Amino acid sequence: MATVNNNLSEYDKASIPNASNYRFGIVVSEWNDTITEGLFKGAYDTLIENNVEPGNITRWNVPGSFELIYGCKKMQRQRVDVVIAIGSVIQGETKHFDFVCEGVAQGIKDLNVLHDVPVIFCVLTDNNKQQGLDRSGGIHGNKGTEAAVAAIKMAFLNEQ
Secondary structure: OOOOOOOOOOOOHHHOOOOOOOOEEEEEEOOOHHHHHHHHHHHHHHHHHOOOOHHHEEEEEEOOOOOHHHHHHHHHOOOOOEEEEEEEEEOOOOOHHHHHHHHHHHHHHHHHHHOOOOEEEEEEEEOOHHHHHHOEEEOOEEHHHHHHHHHHHHHHHHOO
16 A cells, blocks of 8 residues: 555544454564554554453564564464564665565465464565654554554454
8 A cells, every 4th residue: 555645544443343352463573673663552552442452462572574474473373363563674785675575475475374363464665764764653654553453354354
């Protein structure tokens, strides 16, 4: 979804299923932590705003975005209804960015295909740090909020 002219934090609360009985796992990359902490705050605050008890939210940290795949796989084995993967990859001067982004996207896709606990992709892949800050609580809102809304909707879908 293009961010320009959209605020990632805006959503219709009336369209969100009751989330009070769901359990959420959030796996957060420590790399680019200024950005990932903002994304976590957006996700956490949105879950709480939608009646999720703090005790129903489990957070694990992993070193970087590539490690999100393993962390999410392990989190799926916990008693959670949905996992949110939070990371930030910023373009550098080498192809490392491409390999990490592709690997993380494919890895999280694989977890969704192979397992019954949905994993929400909240990994920013930006050209520079400012773009990440703008999307983690800055001028474009917070992609973490959007991920939490998606997580609630997927938890509801999974129980249907």
